[in-house]
Structures are given as C-alpha cells and as structure tokens.
Amino acid sequence: MPGQAPTAGEAIIDREGLQALLDALSARGFSVIGPRVRDEAIVYEAVREVADLPEGWTDRQDGGHYRLERRKDRALFGYAVGPHSWKRFLFPPQQRLWRAQRTGAGFAILEEAPPLDRWAFLGVRACELRALAIQDRVFLGGSHPDRSYAERRRGLFIVALQCGEPSGTCFCVSMEAGPKAASGFDLALTELLSPGSHRFLVEVGSPAGEEILGAIPHRPAGAADRREADALLASTASRMGRSLDTRGIRELLQDHPEHPRWQEVAARCLACANCTMVCPTCFCSTVEDHTTLTGEGAERTRLWDSCFTLDFSYLHGGSVRKEIRSRYRQWMTHKLSTWFDQFGSSGCVGCGRCITWCPVGIDLTEEARAIRASLPEPTHA
Amino acid sequence: MSNPPRPRLAVWKFASCDGCQLSLLDCEEELLALAEKVEIGYFLEASRKTLPGPYDLSLVEGSITTPEDAERIQEVRRASKKLVTIGACATAGGIQALRNFARIGDFLSAVYASPGYIRTLDRSTPIAAHVPVDFELQGCPIHRFQLLEVISAFLSGRSPAIPHYSVCLECKRAGHPCVLVARGTPCLGPVTHAGCGAICPGYARGCYGCYGPMESPNPPSLSLRWRALGASERDLHRVFRTFNAAAAPFRRESEAHAD
Structure with missing residues (x-):
C-alpha cells in the first residue's frame, strides 16, 4: 500500500524531472490540469510547462479573505487550496445532458458525446483526494451511477501533493483528511526546498504511476529525503488555521x-x-x-x-x-x-x-x- | 393556408429608455424565427403597422409615471391574455423612481421653463403596482437570451427557466475568482438577481446590482462587509439607489445609510 512503506520505491526528481513528468503525461494523451495564477487567485486550469505553475506565490486566507502574496523562495506548490476544486472537471458546473428534435410523428433524443479529454490532475492535496472519494461515493456508489461522472472519472491520472502550506482556514487534521495523502493517487509529490536544492520526493501509488515514473529522469530517494518530507507534513499538521471538535x-x-x-x-x-x-x-x-x-x-x-x-x-x-x-x-x-x-x-x-x-x-x-x-x-x- | 393562427405579440413602452425593447431587436437571427412563430401586432420600435387586440402575449417595458399611463396600462392589461414585464423600469420603477425620494415639484421647476404644462405623478411605480402581471423579467437592460427563453416558454405553455438566486451562482459556475474575497472589491453580487452571467466580476469589477434584488436578499449583512472594505455610508446609500432604487430590499437599504 502506498504510504505504508517508508522509502521503498520512492524517488527524487528535480524541476527538469517535473517538466518531464508533464511531457510524459501529455505524450500519453492526458490533458494536464494544475494550479495557475489568474485573476488574483490560484485556479485549476490547463498547464503545459513548469513555467505555468505559480512559482514563488502563496496565499493568505481568513474568513471572507484571500490574497496572493510573494514567497521568499521559488516554491511551485507553496500555496493552499484556492477558489476552484477538481469537481468542476468531473461534475461540470453547466452541462447539456441531451437534446431532442421533433420528427414527423414524434421526437428523437440526441445523446451527448462522451468527453474527449482524459485528465491528469496535478497538485491534488489530501483533503481534495478525500473530497474525490466522497464524490465517488455520491455519484458512483448508489444503484444509479452517474454516467457522465463515471466517464470523466475513468482514466483520470492523479498527481497528489503532500501539503506543505496550509492556509488560515484549513482544518483537515480535525477531519482526519490530511495533510498526508496515503492513497487514491497514481503519484504523490513532496516539494523539498532548501538552499541550493529544489527537488520532489515521488511516491508511487499505482501501476500507471510506476510506468510514468520509469519514463522520466529520477534517482532513488534516501532516508534523509524521507525525514525531510515527514518533517514538512508534521509542520503542516501543526499549522492548521482552524480546528473543529468532531466528537459527537x-x-x-x-x-x-x-x-x-x-x-x-x-x-x-x-x-x-x-x-x-x-x-x-x-x-x-x-x-x-x-x-x-x-x-x-x-x-x-x-x-x-x-x-x-x-x-x-x-x-x-x-x-x-x-x-x-x-x-x-x-x-x-x-x-x-x-x-x-x-x-x-x-x-x-x-x-x-x-x-x-x-x-x-x-x-x-x-x-x-x-x-x-x-x-x-x-x-x- | 391550413396553418393555425399565430399567437399575436405586442410590445408596449411606458417610462423607459427603450433599451429592453432593443434587446428584442438585438436577437437578430432568432428574430426571424420569432416573426414566423408569432404575429407582431404592436411593436412601434420595430414597425408602424399595428393590429388590434386581443394580444396573446404582451411585453411591457417602462414604469408608470403619468396619469395617462396609469390609464393606458389598464387598457393594455384588458387587451392581453398574458402580460410579461421586462426590465428594471417595469419591474421596479427604474432609475426614474429616484423621484420617489424627493419632491416632484422641485424637479419640475428646475428642469422645465413652464412646469404648468407638465402632468406627472409624484412617484414612478412598477407595472405590478397597477395590474396583475404574469411574469417579471428583471435586468437593466434585460438579457436577450432570457427574453427569448421567456417568449419560448409562453409560446410552448411551460414555465420560463429564469432562476431568481444570486449572481454568485453564475459567477462561480463561470470559474471567476470572487472579486470581493480575492481583491477586496465591493460587489453587490450576493444580493443581486442572476441573469447577466456575472459580466462585471468576469472583468474584475464589482457587481452594481443592475438586475435588482435576488429572491431572498440580505443587504444589511453585505453592507457591513462593504463598510469593512472601506465603503462610506454615502457609498452604500448611493449604490442601492440606482436602477432598482424603489425595489423594496434596495430601497430599505439605501434608507438605512445617510447620504
């Protein structure tokens, strides 16, 4: 199980490796959706290059308040979640279900074509993985699965992000939904930044993830990398902006x-x-x-x-x-x-x-x- | 010709700028389909030719501001099977309802050389204050797609799919980051009726409420937020006193803040 074994199968990639990851996903027919800065916020849209990512940006959040701010470092994922969530791709905000056309005697139903895109989501946090699992249960778990959701969900490739930057309104720890992503991804990245070094610890969560990792330049992770990643997650867990007592x-x-x-x-x-x-x-x-x-x-x-x-x-x-x-x-x-x-x-x-x-x-x-x-x-x- | 008679449509103007009627003419390609489907019986903005009533569907633009119009709307109602009001003037009294907050005599003496020739009411009122209305389409101006939706719905005998919730639903569906939260830009979207497609927030501007109040608005709470963002009491007084100044939730909120 991913997340159980400490360093087995874990790898390190650098910024060039991240670009190689985007290219490898693209070469396999995925449209990569990831974080971008637009209209004073970090939103989820198509990304093609590492340069599209919100390098050096973070966000300050509180009740009714969100502001982008510059970071002191060049982190690519140094922000918390923004106004968009991944549901807008799997459960589109506005979607034609069918059309009907009058015929001589009655009418004909014209079905909508299934979506052409296969998506790879880049930068999915533990809380968002939990949200995906919840929507899977809602849309697919009952006796009447939602066809549109199923078509979009099938073939989805997920690059999770081990969260290093909680916001002032985060409380995933209270909900036991984060900050560590333990399963439900194909690959998971932990962004490790230190003076002179910008690298990503990569965890493999599926055969598809393993195949992609094999196709991009990487080296085995060491115990020090794992310790640094663990420390980052522990720091994130200790910096929740909110808490909720869920007892009863x-x-x-x-x-x-x-x-x-x-x-x-x-x-x-x-x-x-x-x-x-x-x-x-x-x-x-x-x-x-x-x-x-x-x-x-x-x-x-x-x-x-x-x-x-x-x-x-x-x-x-x-x-x-x-x-x-x-x-x-x-x-x-x-x-x-x-x-x-x-x-x-x-x-x-x-x-x-x-x-x-x-x-x-x-x-x-x-x-x-x-x-x-x-x-x-x-x-x- | 064995075709059944086409429904007869009328478009009426009261105190207004004609912008909402123009939304109908702006429909362009759909206008040809409409002209095939209905018989345009009265639409002076488009044609001098008029046909007598009764009319199957009357679209009414404008508010009631004169004694003559107060009479004329009764005739329009009597001649109309269905009556739909279009735009902020017809649904809320329009910008000219600013007179409701002042003395009409002061305007008359300031504007006209011989005020004695002018016969006008001291208040601008929506059509629904005078006659029963079958549907109200809000907006200044109305959105032409919404107008087509209302006409199509009446022609096929179904309910118009015109939601009455806030602009925020349209804004979020469109994927716009909230200008109020992300920029601190005062925005009336949370209290304003949807229908425009969140045009202003899409251009990083705050909504200024041209579609009037949404179904269950809470302006006092939003005003507190505006104050925290730096808006003055006068700003609040004025922002609620525009095209929908006389719509009750906006009127009450403008009155709660000093000019």
Missing part, C-alpha cells in the same frame, strides 16, 4: 434544530450559495429545460445548484425552506452530520474553502463551536 457532532447538530444560533447566523448569511459552489463535496444540481422558439428542438442542461436557493426546496405550492435560517441549518447539518446517515462519512474534508470564500466570512467551525459551547453538558458520549 452528528448528534450535536441533529439534536438542536431549534438552537438560537441558527437565527444568529441567518442574520449574517447572504444565502448567496458561494459556500456550496466552492465546496469540493457539494454535489447538488438542477436541470433546466429549454425549447427553441420554433418548438422544433428542446434540450436539458444540468447546472450546479445549491440548498441556499429557494427553488431547491420547492415543492408543490412553495419552498419548504423559506428562511435563511433553515437553509443554513440544512447545509451545515447535512455537511457535518446527516452525511454520515446518507453516505457513511462526514461531508466535510476541512479544506476551508467555505470559510474563505464566504463574502461575509461565516465559519462553520465557529458555528459548531458556538452551539457546542452553549450547551450545559457535552453531548458526546
């Missing part, structure tokens, strides 16, 4: 639907849905049906939706969750509590995106803390 959290939230804190947070919540859009596990969608003016054609489009919209809970006669209070409660309770009932795990990976990208900086760790603190007795067993 399922009951804590399910047992207090009328807690006054829900009203208090509703006064601040904009119901703008940003938290759900940036969340790497939120999976809700809606469909829109459109017809052409002539009535000859129709099409159905799937779009990212959110439990913060009124239409989301629209049943015959109106919306069930009219108040922002009930919408925030629905989102947070689902994410941290009823997700266990539905999917057997928490829906939160501690990436902190919902805190950073909330325009008014609402912090679910703080909301959970407030509810817990207000109760006379600890509700956990």
Whole structure:
C-alpha cells in the first residue's frame, strides 16, 4: 500500500524531472490540469510547462479573505487550496445532458458525446483526494451511477501533493483528511526546498504511476529525503488555521434544530450559495429545460445548484425552506452530520474553502463551536 | 393556408429608455424565427403597422409615471391574455423612481421653463403596482437570451427557466475568482438577481446590482462587509439607489445609510 512503506520505491526528481513528468503525461494523451495564477487567485486550469505553475506565490486566507502574496523562495506548490476544486472537471458546473428534435410523428433524443479529454490532475492535496472519494461515493456508489461522472472519472491520472502550506482556514487534521495523502493517487509529490536544492520526493501509488515514473529522469530517494518530507507534513499538521471538535457532532447538530444560533447566523448569511459552489463535496444540481422558439428542438442542461436557493426546496405550492435560517441549518447539518446517515462519512474534508470564500466570512467551525459551547453538558458520549 | 393562427405579440413602452425593447431587436437571427412563430401586432420600435387586440402575449417595458399611463396600462392589461414585464423600469420603477425620494415639484421647476404644462405623478411605480402581471423579467437592460427563453416558454405553455438566486451562482459556475474575497472589491453580487452571467466580476469589477434584488436578499449583512472594505455610508446609500432604487430590499437599504 502506498504510504505504508517508508522509502521503498520512492524517488527524487528535480524541476527538469517535473517538466518531464508533464511531457510524459501529455505524450500519453492526458490533458494536464494544475494550479495557475489568474485573476488574483490560484485556479485549476490547463498547464503545459513548469513555467505555468505559480512559482514563488502563496496565499493568505481568513474568513471572507484571500490574497496572493510573494514567497521568499521559488516554491511551485507553496500555496493552499484556492477558489476552484477538481469537481468542476468531473461534475461540470453547466452541462447539456441531451437534446431532442421533433420528427414527423414524434421526437428523437440526441445523446451527448462522451468527453474527449482524459485528465491528469496535478497538485491534488489530501483533503481534495478525500473530497474525490466522497464524490465517488455520491455519484458512483448508489444503484444509479452517474454516467457522465463515471466517464470523466475513468482514466483520470492523479498527481497528489503532500501539503506543505496550509492556509488560515484549513482544518483537515480535525477531519482526519490530511495533510498526508496515503492513497487514491497514481503519484504523490513532496516539494523539498532548501538552499541550493529544489527537488520532489515521488511516491508511487499505482501501476500507471510506476510506468510514468520509469519514463522520466529520477534517482532513488534516501532516508534523509524521507525525514525531510515527514518533517514538512508534521509542520503542516501543526499549522492548521482552524480546528473543529468532531466528537459527537452528528448528534450535536441533529439534536438542536431549534438552537438560537441558527437565527444568529441567518442574520449574517447572504444565502448567496458561494459556500456550496466552492465546496469540493457539494454535489447538488438542477436541470433546466429549454425549447427553441420554433418548438422544433428542446434540450436539458444540468447546472450546479445549491440548498441556499429557494427553488431547491420547492415543492408543490412553495419552498419548504423559506428562511435563511433553515437553509443554513440544512447545509451545515447535512455537511457535518446527516452525511454520515446518507453516505457513511462526514461531508466535510476541512479544506476551508467555505470559510474563505464566504463574502461575509461565516465559519462553520465557529458555528459548531458556538452551539457546542452553549450547551450545559457535552453531548458526546 | 391550413396553418393555425399565430399567437399575436405586442410590445408596449411606458417610462423607459427603450433599451429592453432593443434587446428584442438585438436577437437578430432568432428574430426571424420569432416573426414566423408569432404575429407582431404592436411593436412601434420595430414597425408602424399595428393590429388590434386581443394580444396573446404582451411585453411591457417602462414604469408608470403619468396619469395617462396609469390609464393606458389598464387598457393594455384588458387587451392581453398574458402580460410579461421586462426590465428594471417595469419591474421596479427604474432609475426614474429616484423621484420617489424627493419632491416632484422641485424637479419640475428646475428642469422645465413652464412646469404648468407638465402632468406627472409624484412617484414612478412598477407595472405590478397597477395590474396583475404574469411574469417579471428583471435586468437593466434585460438579457436577450432570457427574453427569448421567456417568449419560448409562453409560446410552448411551460414555465420560463429564469432562476431568481444570486449572481454568485453564475459567477462561480463561470470559474471567476470572487472579486470581493480575492481583491477586496465591493460587489453587490450576493444580493443581486442572476441573469447577466456575472459580466462585471468576469472583468474584475464589482457587481452594481443592475438586475435588482435576488429572491431572498440580505443587504444589511453585505453592507457591513462593504463598510469593512472601506465603503462610506454615502457609498452604500448611493449604490442601492440606482436602477432598482424603489425595489423594496434596495430601497430599505439605501434608507438605512445617510447620504
């Protein structure tokens, strides 16, 4: 199992080796998606060269606050997660599902072609690997797997990144989702920077990863490399910007639907849905049906939706969750509590995106803390 | 000809700049399909030829600002099977609803040499304040694709797929990093109705609310954030007092901040 054995099979590549990795992936037909600086943020887009990566950039994050800053070193992965998550590739924000065309007597359904791209994701952190696993469970785990997700997920190549730079809103340690990526990748990189040396420790997680590593210049890793990588992860784990006490959290939230804190947070919540859009596990969608003016054609489009919209809970006669209070409660309770009932795990990976990208900086760790603190007795067993 | 009669469409103008009607003319290639599908019975911006009512679908642009228009909208409603209002003027009173916050007599004496000739109401009001409206399409101006969607929906007897949530959903789907969070640029997107496709944030500008309030806006919370980003009370007073100044959530928020 990857992550179990210390140095066996581990390798070292340098910056040129990283370029060779990008080239090898490209030569095998992968479109590489990785971090890039655009519009004052680090987003996930196509990368072809090491020069495309956010060299020397980092980010400062807090509730409702994100700023790019210059680092003192030339780290390529010296930032934390940004506004994008990998879900936008596997579960596109807007996607036509099918079209229909009127024929003489009836109509014909025109299926959408499967995606042409095979992706390689570069720089996937442990929290994001956990999010991928959660979305795999949501989209593929039930009796009706999502075909579109399956087509995109199949053949995905994952280059994970052992996280060396947590942000002010990170709490993967609390969610036991990081910072170490132990499985679920083809290759995992740890960026090791020291004066005069810029190299990457490479762990192999799959036969496909092994094949690629064999095709690029590398040398065996030594015990010192492994010690440095371990120290980096330990440092990351000690620098979490947030924490969440998860003891008994399922009951804590399910047992207090009328807690006054829900009203208090509703006064601040904009119901703008940003938290759900940036969340790497939120999976809700809606469909829109459109017809052409002539009535000859129709099409159905799937779009990212959110439990913060009124239409989301629209049943015959109106919306069930009219108040922002009930919408925030629905989102947070689902994410941290009823997700266990539905999917057997928490829906939160501690990436902190919902805190950073909330325009008014609402912090679910703080909301959970407030509810817990207000109760006379600890509700956990 | 054995074809069934085409539905008769009318486009009406009240107090407005004509921009929303122009959105219909901007449809260009779709306009030919529309002209085949409907009979344009009344659309003075496009043609002097008019046909009598009743009209199957009336699109109404503009707000009510004169006693004559208050009468005329009643006639339009009586002549229309379905009535859809288009744009900020028709749905919220428009920029001319700034008069609602001042004395109309002061404007008249400042603007006109002989104010005695002017007969006007002291408030600009949306169409729905006067007659029942079947659907309201927000925006200043409206988006032509949304207009086509509404027309297509009415022609085929289905609900228009026009979401009423915030601009943020469109912005995030488009992949724009949030200008408020990543740049500290004040943005009205979280309280503003979707429909534009998040044009301004896509150009690194803050949303200025031209589509009016979203379905469940929380302007007081956003205003606190704007204050923290450096906006003054006057900035807040003014930013909520533009094309949708008289829409209740924006009106209340502008009144909560001193000029």
